[in-house]
Amino acid sequence: MSWSLALTANLEVSLAGFSERLKAAHIPHRISEARGEQQVWVADEPTAALVRELYQAFLANPDPGFTAVNAISKPISQPLWQKLRRFPAVITILLLTLAVALWTQLGTSLAAVAQLSFNAIIFEGDEAYLVSLAYSLEQGQWWRLITPMLLHFGWLHLAMNSLWFWELGRRIELHQGSWFVLVFTLVGALVSNVSQFWFSGPALFGGLSGVLYALLGFCWIYQRINPVAAYNLPKGVVGMMLVWLVLCLVGVVSAMGFGQIANAAHVSGLVLGCVAGAVMGVLNKLKVSE
Template identity: 50%
Template sequence: MSPVAALRLPLAEDLGAFVALLQRLGVPHRVSEESGEQVLWVPDETLALRVRELYAEYPAGIVGSERLQLADPAGSAGSAVLARLLSLPVTALVLLATFAVALASWFGDNLQLVSWLTFTDFRVAGDYAYFLPLADSLAAGQWWRPFSPMLVHFGVLHLAMNSLWFWELGRRIEWRQGSLMLLGLTLLYSLVSNVAQYVFGGPAIFGGLSGVLYGLLGHCWLFQRLAPNPHFRLPPGVVGMMLIWLLVCLSGLIGALGFGEIANAAHVGGLLVGCVTGVLGGLLARRQR
């Protein structure tokens, strides 16, 4: 199903209230910037027609207790969820792949499968893991290794927290900047964070979406500072909380308390490259305005 452009409006026009209305109505949608316009996309032409009619009547959202229903009243809650996932294909695909790897590897216990997804291949002999040179793996055609560690998670809590944050941050970028942009940023942040962890931490078994999440956070944070938009407006205190958590991890306190080692270099690398893309994207959007 190809998305349909329901609205094309000038960048100067504030869509915040109308987008909030669509969210309250459970209408799957995303907003992107193209050729100096902001474009509101929905999954099909029927819904696009209803959105245009709604915007003609309520461009500034709904005031008071008035209630509307835009979606098909015969539709089920499951259909609404499916439609939303289809409108966010990259966000859904990354989460689906993450869940699949977590179950297949049983949260990292299946070392044979994990060894195919880690940054460097390894073999276990007794209590020791022996790592193979990355160059050998790449020469053998294992091109996925610089990216695939983001899919590996060690524990239910690790998976749950990372998945929730990827949904929260990834969908914002996919709504505003499109699916290809989110896919490119996710791969970029995964590459940079994994390389940073390997360079500063040495060969080890590490994984998770955390480095990508810090990249998405930095991107949304600085993009929003330079080119404000309702989709990138994070709840108050989120950036501060994530930065404080990063400092706590860097202090070594988490490892000292016995909760395992943290891939700090991946977090910092992801955050730095995310800030760079956020500044570049924000400046470009600001210039287009």
């Protein structure tokens, strides 16, 4: 297999403790000596980036109780812009989502929402009507298959989705790369939006939650097949999200006053994420074992 160089260290530096942390995090690696220095090699560049972060955390806190698995949630102190530049895909999507929220006035400007909704909207006086999807596609408005993910209705809706996208998206971008996150987000939006339309018919819906369940499913199943530190979610996160999904499906959340829930988008997103996580987990596990 082709190995990627993660970091180098002087010969007098003991990497034994750090190697144990990598083993505990299920990160395959090897340490060699060349040109008077130690070299830590891993399977690919995304993993190398994670190992570099974990090594900095190791140097900042060599306490044996501070494990590599927890290091991703305890990053070393560094300027905010340096942290953000490591996740260009996640930051770009979040900024675009925020811009759309401001433009649509959090969904209260129906004229702005109509430009990005799954079904186009026409206005006749005080009345508004949803246009058929077929007509919109005939007009070349293919963006409508994706853009509902950018629509949010209220600050709570926006804040919760943005926080979860940051938490899950950055983990995947760290390990799989920026292009993977971007493409997977678009595919997740497409699958969840089309599923919701197929299930509910013409309706006004939006939000990143379908994509979030795709990201959650990816991390969950990938970690079970090919454990890596990046996808080791805090205990209870998967269970909480699945319980929330069930509460939405049985109507409890809507009864609590949270409005109509796009259940088909959530379920289809989760299924997509689980399948993608299984495929990528198996492929990367086979790659490392070669």
